[in-house]
Amino acid sequence: MASVEDFFSIQSLLDEWLETEFTFRDTDALTHRLLALPARDRQFVLTWTQRVASTNLELAYQFARLSDKTLASMEPEVIEAWIQHAMDQYDRTGLAAAMKVIDEVDGFIRQSYERASGSLLEDRSGVLSTFVRGLSGRELSIEEDDDAWTDSETLYLPGIVARLSERQDNFLLHKAMATHLWAQTRFGTFRLDLAGELERFPDPSIALRLFHALESLRLDHCIARELPGLAREMAGLREALDEQPAYLRLRDGLGRLARADADASDTLEWVGRLWGRVEPPCWCYQGRLDIEAVRVRTERRVEREKAILRVKLAELADELKERGKLSEDVPAEFDLKRKTGEDAVTEPFEFELSIDEEALNVPEFMRNMMTSIILDFGEIPEEYLVAAGPGEYDLSVFDADKLDPEDVWSGAYHEEGAFLHPEWDFARQCYRKNWCVLRELEVKPRYDDFYTATMRKYSRLIKSLHRTFEALRGEDKLLKRQPHGDDVDIDALVEAWADLRGGHEMSDRLFTRMHKEERNIAVMFMVDMSGSTRGWINDAERESLILLSESLAILGDRYAIYGFSGTTRKRCELYRVKSFDDPYDDETKARIAAIEAQDYTRMGVAIRHLSGLLNQVDARTKLLVTLSDGKPEDYDGYYRGEYGIEDTRQALFEARRDGVHPFCITIDEKAREYLPHLYGAANYVVIKDVDKLPLKVSDIYRKLTS
Numbered sequence: 002m003a004s005v006e007d008f009f010s011i012q013s014l015l016d017e018w019l020e021t022e023f024t025f026r027d028t029d030a031l032t033h034r035l036l037a038l039p040a041r042d043r044q045f046v047l048t049w050t051q052r053v054a055s056t057n058l059e060l061a062y063q064f065a066r067l068s069d070k071t072l073a074s075m076e077p078e079v080i081e082a083w084i085q086h087a088m089d090q091y092d093r094t095g096l097a098a099a100m101k102v103i104d105e106v107d108g109f110i111r112q113s114y115e116r117a118s119g120s121l122l123e124d125r126s127g128v129l130s131t132f133v134r135g136l137s138g139r140e141l142s143i144e145e146d147d148d149a150w151t152d153s154e155t156l157y158l159p160g161i162v163a164r165l166s167e168r169q170d171n172f173l174l175h176k177a178m179a180t181h182l183w184a185q186t187r188f189g190t191f192r193l194d195l196a197g198e199l200e201r202f203p204d205p206s207i208a209l210r211l212f213h214a215l216e217s218l219r220l221d222h223c224i225a226r227e228l229p230g231l232a233r234e235m236a237g238l239r240e241a242l243d244e245q246p247a248y249l250r251l252r253d254g255l256g257r258l259a260r261a262d263a264d265a266s267d268t269l270e271w272v273g274r275l276w277g278r279v280e281p282p283c284w285c286y287q288g289r290l291d292i293e294a295v296r297v298r299t300e301r302r303v304e305r306e307k308a309i310l311r312v313k314l315a316e317l318a319d320e321l322k323e324r325g326k327l328s329e330d331v332p333a334e335f336d337l338k339r340k341t342g343e344d345a346v347t348e349p350f351e352f353e354l355s356i357d358e359e360a361l362n363v364p365e366f367m368r369n370m371m372t373s374i375i376l377d378f379g380e381i382p383e384e385y386l387v388a389a390g391p392g393e394y395d396l397s398v399f400d401a402d403k404l405d406p407e408d409v410w411s412g413a414y415h416e417e418g419a420f421l422h423p424e425w426d427f428a429r430q431c432y433r434k435n436w437c438v439l440r441e442l443e444v445k446p447r448y449d450d451f452y453t454a455t456m457r458k459y460s461r462l463i464k465s466l467h468r469t470f471e472a473l474r475g476e477d478k479l480l481k482r483q484p485h486g487d488d489v490d491i492d493a494l495v496e497a498w499a500d501l502r503g504g505h506e507m508s509d510r511l512f513t514r515m516h517k518e519e520r521n522i523a524v525m526f527m528v529d530m531s532g533s534t535r536g537w538i539n540d541a542e543r544e545s546l547i548l549l550s551e552s553l554a555i556l557g558d559r560y561a562i563y564g565f566s567g568t569t570r571k572r573c574e575l576y577r578v579k580s581f582d583d584p585y586d587d588e589t590k591a592r593i594a595a596i597e598a599q600d601y602t603r604m605g606v607a608i609r610h611l612s613g614l615l616n617q618v619d620a621r622t623k624l625l626v627t628l629s630d631g632k633p634e635d636y637d638g639y640y641r642g643e644y645g646i647e648d649t650r651q652a653l654f655e656a657r658r659d660g661v662h663p664f665c666i667t668i669d670e671k672a673r674e675y676l677p678h679l680y681g682a683a684n685y686v687v688i689k690d691v692d693k694l695p696l697k698v699s700d701i702y703r704k705l706t707s
Contacts, residue, residue, distance in 0.1 A: 011035055014047065018054040019062055026062055034069050042072050049084060055428030056088050057096060063103050071106060083109050089434050119163030120171035123434075129158070129179050136180075137227075138187040139373045149178040149288025152298040153191055156182045164285065165241055177235045177286035180228070184220040186376055191299065193265050195292045199272075208272055210281035213290045216268045218251065219258040226261065235286065242285050251282065264379075303377060306370055311389035312396060313367055318356070318388045335361075335386040337371075422606045424570065427647035437606035439573040444564065446591030455547045459695065463551055466699050470555045486514030522706055523559045523581065523620035525611050528596065529629040530564035530576060535598035538630050538668065544695040545628065546578075546593045552699050554585050558706065559618060565607035566599035568636045573606045574599070581618055603640060604633040605648035608663070612656040624705065625656055627665045628698070632675050650679050666701060668694060 015021070015028040035043050046068040054061035064084055071080050083106060091099035102109065122129075122145050130143050133156065146157035156179055162171045185191065195212070202208035225232035239245040252258075257267055314335055338353045352371070354361045363371070374381050421435035456463065480486070482493045490513045501507045526549070528542055546562060553560050561583075564576035576599075578592045579585070608625065615623050633645035640648075653663050665676060665685040676685040686701060688694050 008032055008036060011043075011047070015050070015065070018051050019058050024058060026058075031062075031065055035065070038069060038072065042068075045077055045080075046072075049081070052429045052431075053084060053088065055426070057091055057099070059096060060087060060091060060099055060103070063100065067103065067106070085431055088429065088431075092433050092436060118166060118168050118171065119161045120168060120175045122158055122160050122175065125172055125175060129176060132176065133179055133183055136183050136187070138183065139376055140369065141183060141186065143179065149182060149286070150291050150294075151182040151185060152291065152294040153186050154298055154302070158182075165238075170238070170241065173234055174238055174286060177231070177238060178288055180224060180231060180235075181217065181220060181286050182288065184224055185216075188220055188223045188264075189376070189379060190216055190220070190265050191292075191295050192377065192379060193269060195290075196296065198269055202272070202276060207281060208276070209290060209292070210283070211275065211279065212268060212272045213287060214251075214282045214284065215255065215258070215271050215275075216265060217284055217287050218248075218255060219263055219265075219268050221252075222259045222263075238285055244282075244284055247282060248284065251279070299377060302373070306374055307385055308389070308394040309396060310367070310370055310374065310385055311387065312394055313370075314386070315388035315390075317361065321356070335388070337381055337386060420610060422573075422609050424605055425648045425651035427644060427651075437570045437573050437603070439567075439575060439606050439610055441575050441577060444576045444578050444592045444595050446588050447595035448587075448591045449594055451543065451594035452547060452590040455544050456551075459544070459548060462696065463548065466548065466552045467555055469703060470552045470699075481513050482508075482510040483512045483514050484509050486512030488513045521621040522624065523615060523618040523622070524553075524561075524624040524626060524702075524706075525615045526560065526562045527607060527611050527625060527627045528562060528564045528578070529602060529627070529631075530566040530596060530599045531602040531631070532566075532598050532600055533602075534630050539596065539598050541668075541692065541694040542628055543593055543596050545698040546596075547590070548695050548699050549702060550579075550585050550589070550593070552702070559620065561614070562593070563607075563611055563614075564596055564599075565604070565611075566601065567603050567606075568600045570603070570606075570635075570637065570640075573603055575607060575610060581614075601635045602629070602631060602633055603635045604629075604645070605652040608649065608652035608656060612652075612659060612661045615661055616659055622706070623661045625661050625663045626702070626705075627663070627667075628694075629665060629667045629669070631667075631669045632672070646675055646678065653679055664705060666694075666698060 012028050012032040015031060019026050019028065021028055035046060038046065046065060050061050050065045050068075053064050064087075071083070075083070083102070086109065087099045087102040090102050122143075126143050126145075133141050133143065139154070141151075142155045144155055144157055145160045147159065148157070149159060150157050158175060158178055162175045162178075164174060165171050195209070196205075199205040199208040199212065221232065221235070224235070236245065239248050255271055257263055258271070334356070336355045336358075338355065354363050354371075371381060374385060420439045420441070422437045422439060423432040423434050424436040425431075426433050481490050483490070490511055493508065493511050497507045497511055526546065528546070534542060550560075550562075559581050560579070561581045562578035564578060565574070566576070567573040576596070578596065579589045583589055604627075608627075612625060615625060633649045634641040635645065656663050663680060663684060665672075665680050666688065667676065667685065668688050670687065670689060672685065672687050676687075679685075686697075688697050
């Protein structure tokens with residue numbers, strides 16, 4: 002039985018969390034409702050009311066008001082998902098969308114059962130994107146829509162697939178949908194003028210549906226040749242959804258479509274034969290065809306790719322003429338040799354580009370573009386292989402709709418082309434999904450005397466570092482107690498002799514041998530470029546990076562350097578100084594010299610993104626080393642203090658969970674107040690004197706990796 006003290010205790014909490022002093026909400030009735038709940042349910046509601054109030058007071062009030070009804074119809078886990086979904090909607094589009102989720106709780110309950118066993122695109126898009134990137138053909142992106150369809154550059158997939166009882170089976174259906182959409186671009190579904198061809202039928206919409214069903218059968222044969230394992234799993238999906246008998250009956254009557262050289266025109270021919278005799282079926286992974294969207298996208302792409310290819314061929318011809326490998330009077334017409342016969346069908350993207358009978362090394366971006374052209378036409382038209390004349394094309398016309406990462410902030414904000422990352426809200430105790438918008442920018446090289454001056458300033462230290470790192474690179478380790486080796490291990494022999502005299506079996510591990518340690522290390526240097534580093538701190542950071550790079554050039558460890566800064570969650574920026582694939586050359590040195598102080602220090606999003614880049618590198622040991630002068634903060638005040646600290650701590654936890662070892666080097670004398678909470682007691686170092694930073698960083702790195 003609840004007491005008067007309980008009533009006033011709960012009401013006091015609600016008054017504080019809902020700020021009733023300013024909002025004039027009546028918490029009397031709310032308190033009575035909560036007191037009527039069992040103690041465990043009451044605590045559950047109070048905990049979540051406090052969390053939701055950190056996002057929006059009205060949302061928290063409505064959640065508490067409906068809590069007795071929701072507890073009667075939903076499990077606590079479903080309620081948590083419901084209110085988190087409401088907060089996510091608030092983050093994306095505001096209070097009206099969030100209140101719609103609250104008001105339509107019955108609909109969420111129905112959807113929650115789908116989510117329980119369904120495949121969610123938001124959870125699986127990363128896996129599916131990686132899978133699609135591994136397939137041959139044009140690079141395709143993935144976005145969410147109500148149905149599965151493609152415009153030939155983007156694969157649109159449903160947000161939830163829940164037609165089967167098991168989550169893994171639903172994911173497989175998601176994967177099958179993505180594969181079929183890829184197959185449409187890969188195997189020439191859109192090379193026909195479908196709109197024009199289908200107009201000759203009495204009802205073009207029915208003809209389109211029949212074409213799509215039959216084309217899916219042809220594509221299934223293509224998938225079976227390239228991905229036989231997945232084809233078998235897709236057959237299992239049809240079986241589970243009772244589609245297999247009808248599928249086999251129709252497929253077995255269309256033998257021509259099973260041939261490797263069958264194309265979309267063969268499918269169209271069968272539409273004519275079966276018109277009026279077959280009701281168009283729809284297979285579980287089929288989705289829909291939007292031929293108008295494909296037409297619009299293809300027209301833009303074809304014009305752009307023709308212009309760019311011909312201009313790039315002209316540049317290639319000019320380079321050959323400068324090197325004396327092509328006569329000035331020879332027309333710049335290129336030849337393309339492709340595999341013929343059966344190989345041309347199964348491997349259409351294997352080709353050799355030549356001019357004047359000399360084979361050329363085609364840059365990767367040109368090869369990708371030529372692959373895209375082959376997908377659209379089945380070949381590269383002859384006119385595409387003629388180098389463009391002077392001034393024939395203005396390529397800026399084709400870039401008019403692209404967003405320049407450097408200029409995008411100057412106008413209305415666009416998220417297109419940016420990376421979206423979650424952020425940990427410690428008050429909610431959950432993530433704000435896709436909360437931070439991050440762009441990768443490049444540091445423009447600055448060719449001044451900074452590198453030369455640094456090398457002259459630290460010439461003695463550099464010689465010492467070279468000797469130290471040379472020794473570290475060539476270090477051999479003596480392995481003891483080996484079954485075979487170069488010398489006898491005296492200690493092991495004495496112990497073995499004692500065992501033998503004692504009646505025990507003698508060990509055979511009696512030797513030593515020298516073993517050269519193979520270093521398998523990848524390091525990401527994350528450099529603070531916030532405004533507070535302006536001046537001598539910035540100089541010390543740049544000098545440190547020069548000395549580090551000189552040392553690592555000897556050691557051979559793979560490393561990357563990125564700066565980070567930004568202003569608010571909508572403008573988080575990473576500055577590429579050196580990627581893992583970039584050499585340490587004059588351009589990289591000029592990029593280090595060009596590092597400048599920018600804005601604020603929103604660390605969590607930078608850690609998440611750079612940890613992701615680091616995890617793409619195959620290395621046994623992965624380090625994320627931060628050079629910083631202060632704790633996390635940003636222009637929007639809420640990120641300062643506990644919020645920013647806890648988001649950064651969560652991001653570091655995620656990095657460690659994924660096999661990345663974070664370490665921080667800072668010059669902030671107050672860092673001991675917060676760095677143990679972020680990095681742990683042994684994973685940071687404070688350098689009090691900024692002038693000592695260049696002297697210390699290489700030594701710290703040596704200790705970290707030896």
